[in-house]
Amino acid sequence: MTVPSPSTLDFRVLFEAAPVSLLVLSPRFDVVAASDAFVRDSRTQREQLIGRNLFDLFPSNPADPTHNISEALGASLRRVLDTRLPDAMEIQRYDLPRPPAEGGGREERYWRPHNAPVLDAAGEVAYLVHRVED
Numbered sequence: 001m002t003v004p005s006p007s008t009l010d011f012r013v014l015f016e017a018a019p020v021s022l023l024v025l026s027p028r029f030d031v032v033a034a035s036d037a038f039v040r041d042s043r044t045q046r047e048q049l050i051g052r053n054l055f056d057l058f059p060s061n062p063a064d065p066t067h068n069i070s071e072a073l074g075a076s077l078r079r080v081l082d083t084r085l086p087d088a089m090e091i092q093r094y095d096l097p098r099p100p101a102e103g104g105g106r107e108e109r110y111w112r113p114h115n116a117p118v119l120d121a122a123g124e125v126a127y128l129v130h131r132v133e134d
Contacts, residue, residue: 012033015033016033016034016036017035017036018035019037020037020131021035021038021041021131021132021133021134022034022035022037022129022130023035023038023054023130023131024118024127024128024129025054025127025129025130026127026128027081027125027128028053029128030051030052030054031049031050031051031052031053031054031057033050034046034050041109041132041134042058043096043097043107054130055070055074058070058096072092076089076113076115077115077130079115080115080117080125080128081117081125084123084125086114086115086116086117087114088113088114088115089112089113089114090112091112092110092112092113093108093109093110094108094110094111095108095109096108111132111133111134114130114131114132114133115129115131117129
């Protein structure tokens with residue numbers, strides 16, 4: 001078997017197969033890529049994610065006005081944009097919609113998000129990598 005060179009590697013396949021929950025976001029927080037692990041862990045489909053804004057996809061639970069994950073996550077992502085440095089958050093509760101085939105409603109998940117910048121050649125934030133640990 002021939003070892004591929006960096007110029008022939010399929011980085012999309014490698015990213016999607018990564019065994020961790022990852023999203024790649026634009027600086028406007030639109031999803032541009034998702035790992036298979038994120039798709040599985042968030043109980044979504046890649047087609048539902050790509051091109052949509054992160055906060056439209058995963059809004060705070062309207063039945064619990066005391067819990068606003070969007071506020072904390074938005075602050076972390078803005079810090080990454082402002083400082084161009086990674087930002088690790090405390091453990092956060094996410095109330096993910098449960099598929100109708102599994103009874104609907106919401107399912108509580110607890111994740112620790114990590115957000116990191118991907119800089120372009122000029123040092124500007126081109127993308128943000130959003131990783132969550134279950």
